[in-house]
Amino acid sequence: MDRAEQRITVYASSSNALADSYYSAAARLGTVLGKAGVDVVYGGGGVGLMRAMADKALEAGAHVHGVIPGFLNTVEHGHKNLSRLEVVENMRERKHRMLVDSDAVVSLPGGSGTFEEVFEVLTLKRLGDYLGPVILVNTNNYFDRLVGFLEHAVSERFMSESHLEMWSVVEEPEQVFEAMDSATRWSSEARKYAAVR
Numbered sequence: 001m002d003r004a005e006q007r008i009t010v011y012a013s014s015s016n017a018l019a020d021s022y023y024s025a026a027a028r029l030g031t032v033l034g035k036a037g038v039d040v041v042y043g044g045g046g047v048g049l050m051r052a053m054a055d056k057a058l059e060a061g062a063h064v065h066g067v068i069p070g071f072l073n074t075v076e077h078g079h080k081n082l083s084r085l086e087v088v089e090n091m092r093e094r095k096h097r098m099l100v101d102s103d104a105v106v107s108l109p110g111g112s113g114t115f116e117e118v119f120e121v122l123t124l125k126r127l128g129d130y131l132g133p134v135i136l137v138n139t140n141n142y143f144d145r146l147v148g149f150l151e152h153a154v155s156e157r158f159m160s161e162s163h164l165e166m167w168s169v170v171e172e173p174e175q176v177f178e179a180m181d182s183a184t185r186w187s188s189e190a191r192k193y194a195a196v197r
């Protein structure tokens with residue numbers, strides 16, 4: 001598929017209290033996505049890594065679609081200058097809408113909200129309900145322990161070796177497209193291997 005026709009879902013922290021290196025990596029991701037001309041969909045916040053990414057993606061010319069629950073619009077300062085800000089009923093609908101027509105997921109570091117989003121998409125992928133690449137941007141090695149825990153789940157046989165192919169880790173935002181292109185192709189057949197035997 002032509003890069004410019006792709007729709008990329010981005011998960012990212014809402015925190016305004018991180019080390020600068022996290023914001024600069026988020027901003028670089030925004031620039032990379034914007035320059036590639038993809039459509040970006042994210043949680044719609046005007047705070048944290050979400051904002052850092054969205055501002056640069058917009059600046060570089062991306063269409064940026066935010067999806068925010070009405071009650072969070074004040075807490076997360078719904079971003080005012082997006083190409084589209086969709087206000088939804090609740091968190092579930094947000095997560096769902098962020099994955100509609102999504103070709104790939106890129107996750108920047110984050111807290112419980114980001115973890116939930118990452119685990120949801122990996123769970124859907126394991127069941128063959130989401131087929132796109134899932135890329136973790138490992139700024140400051142933030143995701144090492146999360147990936148280590150997933151690997152532990154595989155070594156204890158809660159998941160299988162093939163599930164290790166569900167995500168890719170990149171150290172720099174500039175590597176996301178290369179990681180998408182080299183990600184293991186996935187199909188709805190995955191559901192046959194969802195349970196470990």
Ligand code: AMP
Pocket residue numbers: 012013014015043045072076091092094095109110111112113114115116117
């Ligand atoms: P965090 O990584 O905890 O800063 O959260 C990142 C984003 O995920 C924020 O926009 C949160 O509001 C959002 N979030 C947290 N919990 C959920 C949820 N259950 N469903 C959808 N989004 C969520």
